[in-house]
Amino acid sequence: MKRLIKNGTIVTAQKTYKADILIDGEKIAWIGVDLPSEDCEVIDATNLLVLPGGVDPHVHLELPMFSTVSSDDHYTGGKAAAFGGTTTMIDFVSLEKGSLEDNIVRHRAMADPKTSIDYSAHMNITRFDDAVESQLKDLPGFGITSVKVFTAYNGRLRLDDGNIFKVMRIGGKAGLLTMVHAENGDIIDLLVSEALSAEHKEPIWHARTRPAWGEVEASLRAFAIGAQADSPVYLVHMNVAEEVDQLAYARSKGLPAMGETCPQYLFFTEDDLKRPDGAKWICSPPLRKAQDQQGLLNGLENGTIQVLSTDHCPFFYDGTKSILYEGEPVRIPGKELGMGDFTKIPNGLPGLGDRLVVFWNHAVSGGMMTPNQFVELTSTNPAKIFGLYPQKGCVEVGSDADLALWDPKREVTYGVAQAQHRTDYNLYEGWKLRGYPVQVLLRGKTIVRNGEWFGSAGQGRFLYRKTGEIL
């Protein structure tokens, strides 16, 4: 049966207009005024906006960390995403034993049967040897057109600059985008060991041992290595105002440099780490200062930063106690592992389901951005940069019918009960939000309506991506 979304107001990155949307199977088949409704199931979108489903290009699902694992998997994470209006997510293939292909196959064997929304993955390049060197160019054949490298986590994830250069040089030729986690690994390790020797173990020391300037220099280094390797560079989880300056500088020189930030860096500061429950806010890189929040918001507003993602990597705050998830008790070791020692607190926080609602509330309901800019930052740009456009990221004939029916007037007191993440806390507990998705469709099928879930494990698909655009 065809479905007709009637009387809604479509919001794309370019324009806002009233029109009906005819869905045939999984695709948008027709967009027009007063479309005929014979033989259609009609969805009334009067007084609602119709947005393309959100695209979150930076999430970590079931990621092993320390002696535990991030508490959302591709089912629970996808479900939480859908409740918040996001219908596509991209996570990361960790590089463990075997070839790149072996690792991709293992990752997909874990994720494909579970995923409840469409997903793809980036490939982490955390070792560089002859095998990796020869296999990198094959990644697009597996539908993976982006890799992530690290300038921190010495001895674990970091590559030296020469090897980052080699990854970028091969990647640039093979149509891969290199994403960079930019911090100064040497200085972090030194400061962490000094802090521990001085018995500084509280969560605030997580921020104090990862200085902002380490990110500033590492981000310019990343762009400069990209320039030498003739490769595009995408800076992940930007959180420092001066990092935005580096990105603006690189772009002003004509470099193919892009970047993202995440809601936690816009709405919280390192002062939150000083709270009694500060462990909830531990993520890497850490939260910064009020002037950084402003620099990041300005960067999003003026187009220096292209994407708002989440770096979703949730852990329980108290993993010794169960929560009820879909009626069953669940507990997964979490932040309590680092009680009394910040270096043992799993790094990461929930955000996948929160991203659209908290950012809309602030940016659009707050009058700082148009709904079109919102769609651009949260759906269209990530779809373009990561090679999913126009299948995802837009409302166009021929695109997947991934849609969020959005009530801009709906007011919600938000928190762990509304967010559907599989964890025991939410950063935005008690926040009053204005603007909320009331119905969400994945490839034409309603998966969320008025707070009810109609989705299932495995209904999502792995997305084979093409080379993305440089924005």
Ligand code: DUC
């Ligand atoms: N940062 C986190 O906080 N968690 C997972 C990975 C990352 O980069």
Ligand code: ZN
């Ligand atoms: Zn990172």
Ligand code: ZN
């Ligand atoms: Zn991350």
